[in-house]
Amino acid sequence: MALVLESPSFRHGQPIPRAHALDHGNVSPPLRWHGEPDGTKSFLLVVEDPDAPDPEAPKRTWVHWIVYDLPAGAHALEEDASRAGLPDGAGQGLNDWDDPAWDGPKPPVGRHRYFFKLWALDRALPHRAYHRADLAKMIDGHVLDYAELVGTFARH
Numbered sequence: 001m002a003l004v005l006e007s008p009s010f011r012h013g014q015p016i017p018r019a020h021a022l023d024h025g026n027v028s029p030p031l032r033w034h035g036e037p038d039g040t041k042s043f044l045l046v047v048e049d050p051d052a053p054d055p056e057a058p059k060r061t062w063v064h065w066i067v068y069d070l071p072a073g074a075h076a077l078e079e080d081a082s083r084a085g086l087p088d089g090a091g092q093g094l095n096d097w098d099d100p101a102w103d104g105p106k107p108p109v110g111r112h113r114y115f116f117k118l119w120a121l122d123r124a125l126p127h128r129a130y131h132r133a134d135l136a137k138m139i140d141g142h143v144l145d146y147a148e149l150v151g152t153f154a155r156h
Contacts, residue, residue, distance in 0.1 A: 006149060016105060020105065025104075044139060045066070055110040070090045120146070
């Protein structure tokens with residue numbers, strides 16, 4: 001069985017509700033996953049926007065949220081978990097606002113895509129505030145499986 005990542009708030013390829021946007025409610029969306037392989041010790045979640053600042057002329061990938069060391073027994077993050085509480089043992093890395101929390105969509109122009117990426121790892125990561133670049137090196141050779149959920153958002 002392959003690793004699957006879903007949200008009760010939106011379906012793959014569909015719009016992310018406004019409650020999760022930075023200038024509306026800024027609550028992290030609820031997420032659910034299942035199908036991790038044997039030997040999974042932890043999960044890593046990264047949410048990023050590859051369309052920044054403009055989908056017609058993207059210049060960089062913007063990181064909105066990092067959650068590392070989600071325990072192998074965890075299979076969900078509740079809505080607003082970024083502020084209300086993560087599963088025991090999990091930590092939050094630094095997003096591109098240098099904030100260790102969820103900061104939702106706030107695209108300056110156009111409809112952007114938001115990739116929710118979940119890795120099943122064969123190890124836990126040492127606890128500290130990570131940036132996305134740090135994590136790529138740390139998980140190299142430790143990924144057992146990967147799942148992705150994509151949502152979209154445009155400001156009106």
